Structure formats: structure tokens, C-alpha cells
Amino acid sequence: xxxxxxxxxxxxxxxxxxxxxxxxxxxxxxxxxxxxxxxxxxxxxxxxxxxxxxxxxxxxxxxxxxxxxxxxxxxxxxxxxxxxxxxxxxxxxxxxxxxxxxxxxxxxx
Numbered sequence: 001x002x003x004x005x006x007x008x009x010x011x012x013x014x015x016x017x018x019x020x021x022x023x024x025x026x027x028x029x030x031x032x033x034x035x036x037x038x039x040x041x042x043x044x045x046x047x048x049x050x051x052x053x054x055x056x057x058x059x060x061x062x063x064x065x066x067x068x069x070x071x072x073x074x075x076x077x078x079x080x081x082x083x084x085x086x087x088x089x090x091x092x093x094x095x096x097x098x099x100x101x102x103x104x105x106x107x108x109x
Contacts (some may be wrong), residue, residue: 003090003097010094012036017060023100027087030055030071038089038098044082064094065080 004022012018012031019041020027026041028051039060041051048064055061059077061068067080074086088099 001099001100003088006096006098008094009036009091009096012096015055017051017053017055019049022087022098023088025100027098027100028060029096029098030060032058032071034091035088036091036096038087039069039071039074040085040087042084043067043080044084045080050084067074073108 004057006020006022007018012029013062013069014031014033018029020029028039028041039050041049043050043064045067045072046064048062050060050062053063058071059068060071068077069075069084070077074084076083090097
């Protein structure tokens, strides 16, 4: 698994989201303190950009139709039933690295 340097931890607001791209793949980064989670930045329900949504604790809510996802697993919370792909993340020395190979979640639609 190959990790790519994506950004600095300070580029992502604590408790917030940042949309980035890695090897042509759109990724939503969600930060909670020193932890960062990476999800495919496309809602499987309507194709909206997830990084434009809201982060509430460990739940990312799509701004378009309110579909919610667990940022750790990509599993749907409500009302959506489709998961979103997640990616492995490492934070080292204030830098955020993401491996674009999916971490086991179902592929995004």
C-alpha cells in the first residue's frame, strides 16, 4: 500500500472537512483532533461533494439530501443505505498521508 502526502494537518479545520484529490480520486478529509479520516468525496446517493457537507462528531452529512456516513467506516447512518469508500490515513509529523487503495468499504457509485 502506497501512501501519498496530501496536506498538512493544520490545513484541515479541527472538527471540519477538506476536499482534496489523490491520483485523480476525490477525497473528503474529516478531522477530529489529531485523527483524520478519508472518504470518497462523492455521495453514492446523489453524486454531491461530501466535503461540502457538515461534520458532527463522527458523522458526515451530505449537504444535498442529508445522507449521513460514519467517517471511520463509510457505513451509512441515515437515511441513505449505500456506504461510501474509505481510505487508509497516516498522520506523521503534522503531515497527512492517504493510500488511495480502498480500506475495505464498498466502492462508491
